[in-house]
Amino acid sequence: MTTATVILGLVVATALAFDFTNGFHDTxxxxxxSIATGALRPKAAVLLSAVLNLVGAFxxxxxxxxxxxxxxxIQDKSGAPSAALLADGGYALLLIVLAGLxxxxVWNLLTWLLGLPSSSSHALFGGLVGSAIAGLGLSGVNWVGDxxxxxxxxxxVIMPALLxxxxxxxxxxxxxxxxxxxxAGVAQRFQEAGFRWGQIGSASLVSLAHGTNDAQKTMGVITLALIGAGQWSDLTAVPLWVKVTCAVAIALGTYLGGWRIIRTLGKGLVEISSPQGMAAESSSAAVILASSQMGFALSTTHVATGSILGTGLGRRAEVRWGVAARMLVAWTITLPAAALVGAAMWFIGHLLGGLLGAVVVFALLVGLAAYMWVRSRRAPVDHTNVNDAWDTDASKLSETLATSPARI
Amino acid sequence: MNNIGLAFDGAWKVLVAGVLLGAGLPAIFALGIRALAYGAGGDAEVDHEAGHPIGKVLAILCFALVVIGIALGITYIVATGFGKTLSFQNFYPTLVSK
Structure with a gap:
């Protein structure tokens, strides 16, 4: 096995890991x-979402x-990688992609640890922007297009995130x-059953749309790396194994369920009833589909969060603005924060150079991921406690973690 | 900057489509539920009788509309994956190549 093959393998593994985080971050x-209102049991909900993501990816x-x-x-309009990055088996390209991923x-895991929904696509873009600035300079970034x-x-990124x-x-x-x-005034028994179904249907639509949109991104990145390393040359197709592994990775991630984030969205922002749940998911589904029809690239996360917030406003229910504000902060710093990590990873990889550089970057990633996972075990959130009342000491954990990490 | 103008241009279209489909369809669904309960005791009911048959017919109509909306949504998702898109040029939706 040559050095280039090993590095390519690391890039593919990292891309699949990203796809996996993308899955559980967005469940x-x-x-x-649906989980918060009890329309679906938590395990059933993540299973349904995982299957729909898998189908969507295919x-x-x-x-x-x-x-x-x-x-x-780092690539031209046809999708071919920039020729300048292709020396040494595409090493320059692979390092930028690896560091970006x-x-x-890292940003996806950190926001998951804090229970904050933030956009996975923006995290990926942020990482790539950072590693491209580090590797190619400011001109390596497409700031405003043509x-x-x-x-x-x-x-x-910026305009869709705002709008x-x-x-x-x-x-x-x-x-x-x-x-x-x-x-108003309709007997409860008609409302409960009806809106429960409406909610499940609209939520399924969101899951399906997510699978088609997000799994593709990783497929694109892996294929780009393969082309860069000279292992694939067709610019009009993705290798079948890439498609299968990406679909499975995002579905497994979804099935794992990002319970911390589910909890924040379902219980943290507003207390949700079945009619509100249906309104929120219908709104998300409609906005996501309408915008992809119009070529307006937006983040599923931003839309879903906005929709849930809106159902609180529409019913004049209490909205926990503190939670909303923390999310807003997370969204604002997603791109720069992921960019910083991406750039730092690139510099580390570049300084060490060659195989060592790529291996160290990968090892750092594994170390950071393991650290955050261990931290998460101190106050686990899973399908058993995802719906616990929000305003108790245990559920303040994410806040405590965010404000005084030294104490825990 | 051109991007800002383009973004607002796209945003209001998304908003209009979003309100029509994302708020309109749930409203029709809610009408269906209201119709289903037509003739049955209201919020404070104790008898749990079935709704009026006419209500049931209206409800099915409403739910059918919503199902059509969802079916269009799924068709759109699937079609996009195959490089096609829904066109509303003939008023009724047709699949065309992008």
Missing amino acids: GNAMAT LSVQVALTVTNAVVK CGGI GSKLDGVVGK SPVIAVVVSTIGTWLIYKIT
């Missing part, structure tokens, strides 16, 4: 409301080979308000 986007026949073009300049994973369409960091939660809040506020107006 809550679709299923948090449905995406179209090739997302140019996924990195949104934010960095590490940035995305102006003909929404593109670059501004068009694909999509607002859109989701408006849609779901209106939806909730209408539902409560229309069903």
Whole structure:
């Protein structure tokens, strides 16, 4: 086995690990409301979501080979990697991709530990931006595109992040308000059963859309790495094994369930009833589908969170603004934070160079991941306690962790 | 900066579509539930009788509309994966290549 093959293997493993974190980070986007209202038992909800993500991943026949073009300049319009990065079996390209993926994973794990829903795509983009700046300089980043369409960091990340939660809040506020107006005075037994089904249906739609959108990104990144290393040359197709492994990775991640995040979304922001759950998921599904129709790249996480917030507003229920504010902060720093990690990883890999550099970067990632997992075990959140009342000491853990890490 | 103009241009379209589908369909669903309960005791009911048959018909109509909406949504997701998209040019939805 040559050095290049080993590095390529590390990149593929890291990309699949990212896909896995992408899965559990986003389970809550679709299923948090159904779990919180008891429409589905927690295990059933994550299983349903995992299956739909798996199906969704296989449905995406179209090739997302140019996924990195949104934010960095390491491949051309056709998807072929930049020729300048291809020396030594594509080492320069592979290191940028590896470091970028590490940035995305580390940020995903940290926000999961803190129970904060943050965008996995923005974490991936952030990591890539960081490693591209480190490796290629500021010109390696696609900041604004060429102006003909929404593109670059501004068009694909910043503007959608600002606008999509607002859109989701408006849609779901209106939806909730209408539902409560229309069903006011209707006997409870009709409402419970009906809205439960509505909720499950709309949440399933969100899961399916998630599988088609997000698994593709990792498929694109892995295929780019394979092309860079000279192991694949077809710019119009993704190797079958890449498709299968990515689909399985995102589904397994989803099934694992990011219980901390599910808890924050389902119990932390607002107390959700079945009609609200249905309003939130319908709003998410409609906004996600409408925006992908119009080429408006937005994050499932931002939409789902906005929708859940909106159902609180539409019913004039209590919204825990403190929780919302922490999420907002997390969203704002997702890109720069993941970029910092991505850049740091690139420098470490570059300084050590060659196989050693890549192996050390990978080892660092494994170490950080293990550390965060161990930290999470001190106050585990799983399917048994995901729905516990929010305002108790135990559930303040994530806050305590965030404010005074030294104490725990 | 062009991106900002383009973003708002896309955003309001998403908002309109989102309100129509994301709030409109749940509202129709809610109407269906209201219809289902038509004739049955309200919030404070004790008798648990079945709703009026006409209500049931209306409810099924409402639910059918919602199901069509969801079916269109799924069709759209699947079609996108195969490089096609839904076109509403003939008013009724048709699949076209992107």
